[in-house]
Amino acid sequence: MEARLHPRKNIHASIRLLADPEQQRFDTTSTNLSMSGIQIAANKELVDHLLKQQTRPIHFDILFDTYDSLPFRCRLIVNRRQSHDEFLLGCKFIQLSDEHLELLTRILDQQA
Structure with missing residues (x-):
């Protein structure tokens, strides 16, 4: 049994990831979402770029x-390889404002 603060919902939404430090853009999709985090489908190019970051933990912004x-600041928690070029990135939202929480609630409610 998973010990989660917020349940995840399978939500396949188009997102743009802005990788630090130069904010390089990567278009990808989410696989699930909760009020505290998101799982993102990623290819090897994106993962390699993130792993080149000098600072740990790895941070980046995403835009739905x-x-x-409204960019969401994320911290990479899990990097799971699915195949040679397919990965799932488990990310935690950080520094959420009321506006972020309202938007997450709206997105999650649309998928009910």
Whole structure:
């Protein structure tokens, strides 16, 4: 049994990941979402770019395609390889404002 603060929902949404430090953009999709984090489908190019970051833990911003004016700050928690070029990245949201929480609630409620 998983010990989670917030349940995850399978949500396949288009997202843009902005990788630190130069904010390089990667378009990808989410596989699930909760009020505290997101799982992202990633290819090897994206994972290699993230792992090149000098600072740990690894941080980056994501933008939901339909709400691209509100970046979510994330910390990489899990990097799981699915195949040679397919990965799942488990990420925790950090520094969430009321506006972030409202948007997450709206996205999760749309998938109910």
